[in-house]
Amino acid sequence: MPIHTPLSLSLLTTVLLGLPFVGFLALAVASRRVAALLAMLVTGLGLGLSIVLALNVSDQPLTIQAEWANLSGRLFSASFRLDSLAALMLVLVHFVALLVQIYSVAYLHDEPRLRRYFAYLQLFVGAMLGIVLAGNLLVMYAFWELVGLASYLLIGFYAERPAASKAAKKAFLMNRVGDAGFLIGIFLTYYYFRTLDFSVLDTAGAGGTLPTALGLCLFMGCMGKSAQFPLLTWLPDAMEGPTPVSALLHAATMVAAGIFLLARIHPLLSPDALVVVALIGTITTVWGGYSALFQTDIKKVLAFSTVSQLGLMVAAMGTGNVSGAMFHLLTHAFFKAGLFLSAGAVIHAVHTQDMRHMGGLRQTLPITFWSYTLCAAALAGVPFLSGFLSKEAILGGAFDWANQQTSGLASMIPIILLLSSGLTMLYMARQWRLVFFGNYRNKHSSLDQTHEPAWLMRGPIVVLAILSLGVWFSVNPLSVHGSWFFKIISATSRSHFWWLAPVSVGLVAMGGWAGFRMSTPRADTLAVRLSLEYGFLDRLFQYLVITPTHKLANLLNRTDRRLVDGTVNNLGVAMVVLAYITRAIDRLVIDGIVNGIAWAASLSGQLTRSIQNGRVQSYITVAVVGLVLVLWWMFY
Template sequence: MPDDVSLFVSPLMIALLGLPFAGFVALMNANRSTAGKLAILLTGLGLMGSVLLAAGMPEQPLTLRSDWATISGVSFGLSFRLDALSGLMLVLVHFVALLVQIYSLSYLHDEPKLARYFAYLQLFVGAMLGIVLAGNLLVMYAFWELVGLASYLLIGFYTERPAASQAAKKAFLMNRVGDIGFLLGIFLTYYYFDTLEFSALTTDNLPATLPTAIGLCLFMGCVGKSAQFPLLTWLPDAMEGPTPVSALLHAATMVAAGIFLLARIHPLLSPDALVVIALVGTMTTIWGGYSAVFQTDIKKVLAFSTVSQLGLMVAGMGTGNVGGAMFHLLTHAFFKAGLFLSAGAVIHAVDTQDMRQMGGLRKMIPVTFIAYSICVAALAGLPFFSGFLSKEAILGGAVHWAHEQTSGLAYLVPVLLIGSSGLTALYMVRQWRMIFFGDYRSDSGPLAHVHEPDWLMRGPIVLLTGLSLWFWFSLNPFSGHSGWFFKLIPVAEEAGIWWLATLSIALVLAGGWIGFRMREPNRLRSYVRLSLEYGFLDTIYQYVIINPFHRLALLLNRADQRVIDGVVNGAGVTTVVLAQLTHVVDRFGVDGIVNGAAWVAGQFGRLTRSIQNGRVQSYITAAVVGLLALLWWLL
């Protein structure tokens, strides 16, 4: 690599990573009125720097490394890596974060803790950039945990709301479960390969047979962070945070960290591990999709759609389609962030998240309606929208993967993934109808008071909506393989499957038709409760994990109080009794003997002293008495 390229790229990488952390420190003590502007300035500078970095990308990956710590002669490095994948993610993270912060200026203009909000956003952006630029698994894990901390602070931002605090704790704890597996995977990787550097963990330097346990342990990090089955119930509850936070953390960046991890460690994944990953992703896609069908909270529907789309990306990774999964991550970031911000505009207009209190809003907020409609079409996978291109890339890869497997059961993966397209259209069109069509059902105020937000909110929505159209990614509206993305991140060219697009479009149209005509069923029916309660996963956790551990804790508490505390208290009482007995013995026994001897000696002394009084008659009397006593004793 030329030295002049390295001299340009290296300081810029360091500056991009350090800028948001400096912003976090500055914003924690900033004035409320200037906090938002400072945050936007810093993120804007970061976006310009990331664009310059991506434009000046070296042909070969660049790694910056320095020794961090040496333990027992083993050196652990602090390394950062820049390649096409990290360059793309740098631009994406900065771009979405900038739009979210601009949107937040208006959406949270009355928030008294605004400076702290923007400080937390800067901390999150810095942690996410650390994951993107990490050059080895150890550095990635450090920033991975920092992302968990930042997400905890943002999800629980409304500390006065018990539900927000509970959601933040739930997200933090469920992510820790996945992170334990991730950490074990890092230990196993170092044990087998004596390195954690991504540059060394390439297909050229790996053995033919990889331990499946390594890949599955590392995959556990993705299961937690990207809300895969069974650790998916934290994501819908995380909607308790501010709506712009939902757009940033749970549509474009945080949940995408698990997909990025899989892209980095893909060479480490054995064929058996890939099969497990494909199955988990497929199950998550269906589970998340069905959980969204009967939800009535506008943000929870979008949250479960995120779970479903993340499952689709993970399934793509499991079928070996790294490029297709990353392509869908990119397109999903735009239309899902657009949906969340549009949902924020709707909530801002009607002051409720319950879709049953909405309806007929298309005439009052037409810009939001058009934006929402385009983003819904992209998410559902209709032609001429970005989601169609990326979904077809994943589905085509899944079909080819199934062709290459020895078991016919492998076709279950593409069949379910294709079916999820119709399911996505069903719940999104249902949501679209409940919000914008029919009669206005809110009791909080008349429809005439509903209005569009200002351009600080509408601007980011319109921009994200425009990026949900197909031509930004490929001139061919029916295939993304001829576009720029697959030139940036090469993939094996897949032969066209003529029936796949036709079947997918037919399922989307059928699902959309059912969703538009669908009416609200009795919420007590079992199939409705199955959707509303996330497939009863939280109930299972309550009975299988939480309640037994709670009873164990109570048992241990009683044992502690009655046995351990009893022993300790008994030992204390015994010690006090023994001390009192010792005091009595010391006072009346030891001290009694000593004092008694002194008293006898004193009495004898006084008697002797009474004799020695200087009187002759006393001496004669004593001598006579002594002589008589001696004679009596002798005789």
């Protein structure tokens, strides 16, 4: 449907942004019976509007502004921006969210808090739309924090489970670390450029020297939300939430927010900041991949896989390949959502997340098996699948960037990223074998008791598996150069190395062969513990941050009790003692003197009265006594 007026586009954009929040409020009062239908209706309507906007977006970004605050003459606006990248993200977020909600109807059909679950999902989607449509850093930060709140509510949805509650708090607190840096970066941006609008910031740093600290502070927001080293251990623990939430969180909402942020602020990243970004992304890619290698929880393998792939996208951003990173974000959303929903179908069938209690499930879950196989192969970068195309774009851009650098470290980054392709296939092949091949190892049930889930669950899985094929993203499924994505966002692919695809495929084949034949070593070996304990990062945080913080808190508590409270209490005791002393002095000395004078005055008065009593005898007696005393004084 063609739309010719900017006013109509602005109105549709405003309606689209408000829809999830209206759905959130409606679900707060709706009955449980209509909760799922209402949620899907709102998201489906949002998907339709997103498609309309995507078909009508122009090369010139559409900006919607309204005055938000006026502080000391400085105007801060609530600004929203619609461009081709935002339009594509709108379609992606709504599409994945709709599939997740359809899947949730069957997966959580016995959940008594279903209405709350769908309400939280609407809040989650609305917050992500706000980030996508934000026209300035201030508006983005507001929705950024709302995403943090929604993720906290969904990760801790099973609040009665201590592990879920702990995981929600861990995710919330670790993201606050990154968000604090992000906020400082926003302050620095306004200090240097006197604006926060993306339309101005896109060209603000052109021809000038960009402060490295500014870019790195803004990048900290991505480190938190997109689980980059070292702030990555919250993401695997977030698997305590419902499995459909994991699919949405890992595919199109929270973790995608950090990558989208980097795309928006990329013009503000100095060359030195970009090197740091590339280095952090590379470390995260390897760290996440190795951490996935020996995990036994089916969802944690996929979670660390997300960490690794996010590191790949961040490394692409650091090498200046924004379009390649966003392309991988797009393809990753489909096959990663498919993997998580397939994992949910497996868990639904065997009632455990431990892969050591699975095996042989390809016989009773054939649709899930083939869907999982397609999505896992796409993740690993197998030819003809979407992951192969997007990884080619990233790796080609990385080698192109390295050729332009003078440092030897720069040449190591694309090589490590290339080797990570084999690592990805290694842990995915191991998981594939443990779940679907061999003998069924669950002692509490038999293989005959496992079965495919309802079509409400199977349907989204199949759709996502089909969308993992490369033909949907490029006319030539073996080359990224024919992709429509780069035409939409007005960019070109930087992959021009003929040897890159064969080497990548060779590494994937080697990783698949080794992973399928790989036996699980003893859990107490250093290599396995390094994987199971996330590279000992949580122990490092415990040693360097948590324990010192607790010790400092205890020291301050003792200082407060002994020094501050002790001083106050001792001063209070001293005041009481001084009051008693003052009271004693007042009673014994002051009152004693006053009472003594009064007594003396009273006595002299009595004596005077006794003498002056009007009796002659008394007067003669006094006169005689007085005369005797005078004579005695005169002669002696």
